[in-house]
Amino acid sequence: MDAIDRTILTELISDGRLSFRDLAARVRLSPTATAERVRRLQETGVISGFRAEVDLAALGRPLRAFIDVRLRPGPDHAELEAGLLDQPAVLGGVHVTGRWDYTLTVACRDVAELDELVMAMPRDHGVVEMNTRLVLRELAGSGVDAVTRLLG
Amino acid sequence: MDAIDRTILTELISDGRLSFRDLAARVRLSPTATAERVRRLQETGVISGFRAEVDLAALGRPLRAFIDVRLRPGPDHAELEAGLLDQPAVLGGVHVTGRWDYTLTVACRDVAELDELVMAMPRDHGVVEMNTRLVLRELAGSGVDAVTRLLG
DNA sequence: GTTGAAAACAATGTTGG
């Protein structure tokens, strides 16, 4: 990982479909050497994949929220986790330290769907306590820009 | 947005560098028609970009956390937001409803860096109250799989 | 939507620094 690799990462984060030829021009290497560096970044796991980024609002799910949950104690956390993630609006979740066991990220069509989801959790998924926070706004410079900044 | 577009999205989410030829084979259209659909998905904002996904741990930042913060009341929230996001370890933040004003996502090299960040917030960035939650584990099926599930 | 041809591109091997 030298400065050229960091530039490669920056460019591929901003456009994951750049051709090796164009990418090579930006890092002033030959396409061959550039492709080889990209291959190694993938092999070593620095690049974990190339993905299209989908706008959830454009897909009809403009309402984003975090749902912090605490689960009923017991040996069946794996099943409860799977059940929570199987809810259609749930995008993902992480196990965290502190007062809550998990923070789930959800994207709903409207508040009715969010309401249904929130009602289902204690009823069907072993949730004994929860707290929902609607996302009002994403701060400018979140995401791509921040990772780019990490790369100098 | 028909079933073919949804298949295109699913495939490009799992591999953003698929050639139009391969993508076309999977949706049983010609490469030309497939490329045109992808172009329209981008133009209408459904696909907001193609990006390389980098593994933060492989970049030397294995420690992820959420930091919930409440800011000092006042007219200068925009500057405070910018100051928070300028911290190197801060990946992004969202303005949320509820007890906390913002939830920041951070990726640190180690606990020392997290400690420094947490100390700096009340000192330099107008944070009057905060709560840090370490990410212990990401639930299997978060992220890509969930968006794919939304597409049926 | 399709087809087909031209242009651009990627992958590989070789030579050499």
Add this chain to the structure above:
DNA sequence: CCAACATTGTTTTCAAC
């Protein structure tokens, strides 16, 4: 570690339908 070049097959793009 890299460049430069040639080769071969693939991919994209574009006109015409």
